[in-house]
Amino acid sequence: MRTDQKSVVAAQGESATAPRHACRFCRGGRGAVVLDLHTQPACDHFPSATDPGPDPAYPLQLWLCDNCGLAQLLDDPTVPEEPRATEPAALAEQAADAVHRVAAAGLLPEGATVAEYGSPHGGSWLPRLTERGLHPVAPGETAQVVLDCFGxxxxxxxxxxxxxxxxxxxxxxxxxxxxxxxxxxxxCGQWNALRHGHYAYYSTPALARMLTVAGLSPRAAWVFDLYGGTVLLAAVKGPAAPEPGLSALLIGENSLGVTDPAVLATLQRQVSVSAKALHGYLTQRRAAGTRVLGYGAASRAVALLCAAGVGPELLPAVADASPAKHGRRMPGSGVPVVAPPELIAAAPDEVLLFLPDLLTEVRAAYPEITGWVIAEPEPRAAQPPSREEPPMSAPTDDRPASAPRPAPALIGKAPAPIAIGFPVRNGKPYLQGALDSLLAQRGVDFELHIADNCSDDGTEDICRELAANDERVHYQRRTENVGVTANHNMLVREVNSPYFLWAASDDASHPDRLRLLLEALERDPFAVLSFSAARQIDSNGNTLEVWRNPCRTNHLDPVVRLRDLIGLEHENYHCYGLMKRDVLLRTLLLPPVKNNDRILVAELALHGPFAEVEQDLLFHRLHERRLTQSVSQRDWYRQQRTDGRKLVLPNVEEAGWYLKAVRNSPLRGTELGRALWALRPWFQANAVPMARNVARAAVDGARMITGPGRPDDR
Structure with missing residues (x-):
């Protein structure tokens, strides 16, 4: 393989051709290297612990075909070794669930014949299929059901x-x-899923296209939690229309950018992020005298340890349930592999788990270990088992301030899973209650980032005292008043957590709000935002109204989601939901216009569906001091200005931002045209206000020319 092969960098979005490589499916020659791990040891080669090395290393690159969209190994000179892994309980449980769901769909008729192509790593479905009355055929014979599980x-x-x-x-x-x-x-930033011997990395759109070319009709799909998101795709030999579940996957993955080389190349940045976080965590733990061992000598751990420069001096051993790996070492890094009893005997303070799917299994098998730490994408403490939920009730404002609490077990310098962005300016008298309700969140790790926009009412003292007593709280004071919108947007860029949520200084939250929003978002791999039902409360905490989502935000068609959201005529609480920060950063964020939350939510809806929690978890306070209720649209708009302009065209510029948001979305071609056309009702409804804007601007402009003073504010 030539060493001068051009690679793609996400920021440049270049498409590199690979003249020596033909696509493993369509034989096309045009494509792009979207992830380059340089040289890595073969992850199935576990040398003896007495073998000093060095271990042979080979190029490891992910290439995306421009023609069919299949992501694949660019080259692989390795020879697969005999698998040494054991089947985890999570894999067996998922297989049972999958068989049940496929049978419920009527695709496993009793008496049908079945042929299985299994994974070299084990885990046959045949025993479960025969229990349902299916009959395995001999090798080479035809069958009515053909199954391929990771093969x-x-x-x-x-x-x-x-x-x-x-x-x-x-x-x-x-x-x-x-x-x-x-x-x-x-x-999930799982760049270390790339490994020698795994030649193809399927997106649902790419595999559906491959199956169609092969003469089949993709019909149905199911998504499972295994490995963070595993798909089972069903295709029939004959005509069939895709069912809604499959259509949703196709739309969701296309919106995510699974066939866009520039989007996939963002995995390259995650390599250094993961490597630095792991090395920093282990270095810090060693300096503190904390004993850390690992669990799960998995193939995906090989590249992670090598990239992080971790050896036995930082990680003395990794335990694994497979006897075939005992007495051996991790390739490249040299970390010894030991049996689980040796792990227990060592009594580590923390155990770094390289296979998150094993958490439930290892917790049950090794109750002596309490300090489980998930290794990827960045080290973080494993969440405790969920606790019993309390009754849903609105918070009161006469409760005492919560006692200072230490941070949950955040690991090293790795960020918590959730960052709460808390922009504030002169937040009293509701500030303490809002902060208390956020810090009372349970069952999930989070950080609270307060951005004080030059308050002068005592807000600073309250926040600084809180930050001094609670490690979850990070306080910063802006050096100048940057405006409401900029303060919100700056917070998004200043945090590093994968999930982000804005919180207002006068609202309150149910104590399980974050946990339930996170669970809803993680259940749907294509959702980009999760939100809940809400109550509007007055200054004393009394319920005024309840809010229920009137929009089809989980619809399969992004244009339907857009059309519903831009037609919203009352409060929009989607913007207070939990968002995937990487998706949020691909938007234009909040523009400097009124109704900017609606514009942002509409743009997010073009990136993916929303997950809904139908419980009152947000308590939105309506009071006379709230900015949107205390100033005119034109005055609010002027407060967001950073360009020095005095002429105000609120509706015209709002229209422009809707157009920018749609054009910035991942939609292309016909879908982009449909989305732009969906804006037509909004433009029609706002035609008269926009005309008034232009007329008013003409009058104000004339006054500015003919006489001193700013435009009339009537």
Whole structure:
């Protein structure tokens, strides 16, 4: 392989051609290297612990085909070794769940014949299928059901491997393909899923296209939590229309950018982020005298340890349940692999878990260990089991301030999963109650980032005292008044957590709000935001009204979501939801116009659906001091100005920002045209106000020319 192969960098969005490589499926020659891990040891080669090395290393690059959208290894000179892993309980449980769901869909008829293509790593579904009355066939025979569970990706020639499976499928039969979704890899920053021997990394759109080319009709899909997001795709040999679940996946993954080389190349940045976080965590723990060992000598841990420069001096051992790995060491890093009893005997303070799916299993198997730490994408303390939920009730403002609490077990310098952005200016008298309700959140790690925009009412003293007594609280005071909108937007860029939520200084939250929003967002791999029902409360905490979502924010079609949101005629509480920060950063954020929250939410809806929690978790306070209720639209608008202009055209500029938001979305071609056309009702409804803006601006401009003073504010 040539060492001068050009790579793609996300910021440049270049498309690099690879003249020596032909796509493993379509044989096309145009594509882009979207992830380059340089040289890495083969992750299935576990040398003896007495082997001093060095271990052989080989190029490891992910290439995206411009033609068919298949992400794949660019080259792989390694020879697969015999698998040494054991089947985890999570994999067995997922298999049982998958068989149940596929059978419920009517795709596993009793008496049907079945052929299985399993993974080299084990985990057959045949026992479960035979229990349901299906009959396995001999190798090479045709069958009515052909199953491939993590097997197809192990074939260098993807076209030939898929053809073999299709040829064995009888007319009217169903092919089931299970795969670790490329969308999950992208969404979760799982760059270390790239490994030698795994030749293909499927997105649902790419695999559906491959199946169609092979003569099948993609029909249904199911998503499972395994590995952060695993997809089971069903295609039939015969005509069939895609069911809603499959359509949702296709729309969601396309919106995510799974076939866009510039989007996939963002994984390259995650490599250094993960590596620095892991090395920093272990270095800090060693300096503090904290004993840390690892669990799970997984293939994905190989590249992570190598990238982080972690060896036995930082991580003395990794335990693994597979006897075949005992007495060996991790390739490249040299970290010894030991049996679980040795881990227990060592009595570590913390155990770094390299396979998050094993958490429930290892907690049950090794109750002596309490300090579990999830290793990727950045080290973080494992969440405790969920506690019983209290009754849903509105908070009161006469309760005492909560006692100072230490931070949850955040690890090293790695950020908490959730960052709460708390912009404030002169937040009294509701500030303390708002902060108390946020710090009372339970069942989830979070950080509270307060951005004080030059308050002069005692807000600074309250916040500084809180930050001094609670490690979760980070306080900063702006050096100048940057305006409401800029203060909100700056917070998004100043934090590092994967999830972000804005909180107002006069609102309150149910203590389980963050946990329930996070659970809702994690259940749907394509959702970009989760929100809840809300109550409007008065200055004393009494309920005024309840708010329920009137929009189809979970609709499969992004244009339907857009159309509903821009037609919203009352309060918009979606903007107070929990957002995926990487998606939020791909938007224009809040523009400097009134109704900017609606514009941002509309743009987010074009990136993906929203997950809804139908419980009153947000308590939104309406009072006379609230900015949006105390100033005119024109005065509010002037407060956001940073360009020095005096002429105000609120509706005209709001229209311009809607257009910018749609054009900035991931939609392209016909879908982009549909989204722009969906703005037409809003433009029609605002035609008269926009005309008045222009007329008013003409009058104000004339006054500025003919006489002193600013435009009339009537």
């Amino acid at each position: 197809l990706m192990h074939h260098a020639d993807q076209a030939a491997a898929l053809k073999e499976r299709v040829d064995r499928l009888e007319t009217g039969g169903v092919l089931l393909v299970q795969f670790h979704s490329l969308a999950t890899i992208l969404r």
